[in-house]
Amino acid sequence: MNCLGPTSTAAVEYFITFGDSYSQTGFDPTLTQPAAGNPLGNPNLQGYTTTGGFNWIGYLVESYNNTLMLSYNFAYGGATTNASLVAPFASTVLSFIDQVDQFVKYNPSGPWSSSNTLFGIWMGVNDVGNSYYLPNYTTLLGQIMDSYFAEIQRLYNVGGRNFLFLTVPPTQDSPLFVGQGTAVQASLATAISQYNAALVSRIASFKAANAGSNTWVYDTQTPFLNAINNPTAYGAADATCINADGVSCLWWNDYHPSQIVHKLVAQGVASLLKGVFW
Template identity: 45%
Template structure:
């Protein structure tokens, strides 16, 4: 899955299948898409802003790479992800009240292109819906409750209620019809420079919370698939991907597992986000998971 969509489109006289990617998440995914500006097109498969958009990586991020390089079709990506997002601001407040939660992001989709307008002729067969969320939900709350398992269940109940809205009837006017889902679990942010500055006890607490959330995510995805005929659910294990590099960073071309900066060789660009070179690995991992799908 390494052929650029541009290459496919450049084939003279060829008919190129259009696929649609609707993405929800936080700063690990954001590109700054606004649904009231230019929509995805051949000129810019993200619509707006200009590629690679406003990312937290210092360059293209994983969804940038997967949309433009690691695929076998022309992909139009509607990336609703918003920096700082949580699943639901009523459950875990974001760092600012203006942050759009995944609840807000899904509502944006439902209120605009969910009805499959002529501008966005997606179908159940040619579309992918992805969610990478939980980093801020856990990072902003892991220290607040002793019963983390119960609260993680509450968070995932809220997330999958939104996912169900993407599948089922939105109103008396139309059935939404999403069928292909990709979930990305929470990476080991307990190993981020931000958390390494905290006591070991805090790191251990966040790590345990992440492992519980990720374990439940697998169960929720399996149950969701079983309860919805025709639905496909895929999971990319970001936690393992991050740990593989952090355990042996020099083998992957990085200086170490703890430094951060914008120069060559850094894994972290700041205390919480990974660099664009690291995002190449995330993009490749996601592409592997999507191998054999419509993408």
């Protein structure tokens, strides 16, 4: 059964996304489908996020879009790329592999096409956060990337041609890791840098090997550090305050950024793809 076909083909674009809690909206592909006036489909207008409101995906399809953009968001909180390589916090968490499986099962057809669809992938926060301290991290990172790009290849093989990749942000500056001290922060920061460098390298290899593919890399370090280094400019008392209202501090909880940061991410993505999808 095809659950992802919209009711109209006029000026419709699709944003199909994969990730973890930084991207989750709680979308279920078997329930209410995205449509004009409700581009996220389900569970509600903003979705089930970790920001207290919209996350970056919500802002992109609700605030920064120039045409109707329908969001099919398969992101799942706690996700790693491959659960057999880096275990998530619970066995029920859908990995990147599982998320692509879901997409393939409910693969959109008809008005969905290579040209009107952008695939967005923001993985890595949990891959790095759950493994940076391991002695075999460098070897493991190569295996993670192999698995990651096997999934990107699957998306290409079913017609995906436009791919947006988001890097891992400076989670060492989250209140959770600030509280663990500078040595732990430095170790995590190094691992994140390694991950992001590997990601950029693999993206280039993927693009070279797959005719007609278009790739964009958005460095999430930039908006995060902009806010962290200038918290009062965004209405926060400091760089580590937490408020579940999602708008008074940079952090919604000790590991998840607030709407303030997500809005900056969305603005950056919209700028990067201006004239293409935004």
